[in-house]
Amino acid sequence: xxxxxxxxxxxxxxxxxxxxxxxxxxxxxxxxxxxxxxxxxxxxxxxxxxxxxxxxxxxxxxxxxxxxxxxxxxxxxxxxxxxxxxxxxxxxxxxxxxxxxxxxxxxxxxxxxxxxxxxxxxxxxxxxxxxxxxxxxxxxxxxxxxxxxxxxxxxxxxxxxxxxxxxxxxxxxxxxxxxxxxxxxxxxxxxxxxxxxxxxxxxxxxxxxxxxxxxxxxxxxxxxxxxxxxxxxxxxxxxxxxxxxxxxxxxxxxxxxxxxxxxxxxxxxxxxxxxxxxxxxxxxxxxxxxxxxxxxxxxxxxxxxxxxxxxxxxxxxxxxxxxxxxxxxxxxxxxxxxxxxxxxxxxxxxxxxxxxxxxxxxxxxxxxxxxx
Ligand SMILES: [Zn+2]
Numbered sequence: 347x348x349x350x351x352x353x354x355x356x357x358x359x360x361x362x363x364x365x366x367x368x369x370x371x372x373x374x375x376x377x378x379x380x381x382x383x384x385x386x387x388x389x390x391x392x393x394x395x396x397x398x399x400x401x402x403x404x405x406x407x408x409x410x411x412x413x414x415x416x417x418x419x420x421x422x423x424x425x426x427x428x429x430x431x432x433x434x435x436x437x438x439x440x441x442x443x444x445x446x447x448x449x450x451x452x453x454x455x456x457x458x459x460x461x462x463x464x465x466x467x468x469x470x471x472x473x474x475x476x477x478x479x480x481x482x483x484x485x486x487x488x489x490x491x492x493x494x495x496x497x498x499x500x501x502x503x504x505x506x507x508x509x510x511x512x513x514x515x516x517x518x519x520x521x522x523x524x525x526x527x528x529x530x531x532x533x534x535x536x537x538x539x540x541x542x543x544x545x546x547x548x549x550x551x552x553x554x555x556x557x558x559x560x561x562x563x564x565x566x567x568x569x570x571x572x573x574x575x576x577x578x579x580x581x582x583x584x585x586x587x588x589x590x591x592x593x594x595x596x597x598x599x600x601x602x603x604x605x606x607x608x609x610x611x612x613x614x615x616x617x618x619x620x621x622x623x624x625x626x627x628x629x630x631x632x633x634x635x636x637x638x639x640x641x642x643x644x645x646x647x648x649x650x651x652x653x654x655x656x657x658x659x660x661x662x663x664x665x666x667x668x669x670x671x672x673x674x675x676x677x678x679x680x681x682x683x684x685x686x687x688x689x690x691x692x693x694x695x696x697x698x699x700x701x702x703x704x705x706x707x708x709x710x711x712x713x714x715x716x717x718x
Pocket of ligand 1: 525580600602603680681684
């Protein structure tokens with residue numbers, strides 16, 4: 347049985363004031379075409395169907411027009427949606443009980459975690475456990491009982507007949523602190539005033555970080571902290587609200603680690619790699635990017651100067667820049683970020699262990715050669 351797994355549709359999102367609705371209509375069309383070709387049991391939307399808790403009417407209309415086309419295409423095809431951190435679980439849950447009968451399963455309640463959705467297709471059955479974004483931390487006991495009828499929720503109750511199938515799932519708690527950051531007029535303008543040069547820079551940077559050079563195999567160790575054990579002024583995943591000088595605010599998630607270091611602190615390459623970018627950018631100031639593995643980039647922002655140029659192969663610990671306060675910054679610091687295939691990941695997690703354990707790989711190869 348197949349599942350078509352989608353996520354983060356963000357219907358209603360605008361990007362640099364450009365309306366993405368036409369692109370999103372195209373994306374939904376592509377989803378339907380893929381479903382027609384692959385015949386999945388369900389289309390999953392794993393978080394953030396909408397871009398915000400109160401989506402614009404056009405976004406609602408777009409999804410509303412999409413929904414009846416699903417059973418028209420395939421009567422057995424279900425749509426399963428969980429909320430993410432952008433859309434609202436409470437609003438998304440409206441009418442969930444009724445809609446489930448029509449094949450749209452809005453799984454928004456953490457207490458539904460342990461209740462499987464049973465999908466049927468061509469004599470096969472599949473129990474799907476959809477965990478919402480705010481699933482409660484702890485060990486979940488997932489139980490699937492007879493009768494396994496399509497669309498019927500199983501039960502996690504302790505009483506009753508013995509479970510047929512049981513699995514345990516650990517949901518770990520993680521707190522993301524929130525911070526308000528007041529911006530002066532200059533920094534407010536950097537975030538809010540449309541600027542074609544800034545947008546061109548954003549596009550070029552996104553293209554650069556989406557590149558995967560198959561020959562870029564440089565990493566041979568865990569990462570080091572680029573400025574050593576300095577105080578962190580922000581961590582990966584922190585929620586932040588920018589308060590604009592003229593009123594208004596905007597929230598975002600911090601996708602790197604900030605080290606509170608004085609201007610001029612040597613910034614070292616976190617690992618061996620090739621410098622692919624070393625230049626000034628409007629928002630991030632002087633910026634250095636190093637590719638360590640195909641599609642794995644470390645990024646150093648708000649520098650006062652870079653001491654390497656694009657194209658240079660650097661060793662782990664080599665000084666590549668001096669820290670600063672350039673770009674959109676409210677004080678001297680180093681913003682350090684790690685992107686893996688375009689996704690921001692917690693760089694600190696890569697300090698603890700090497701993603702490629704060469705010694706282990708060599709031992710495996712040796713064992714294979716020796717026929718053991
Ligand atoms: Zn930062």
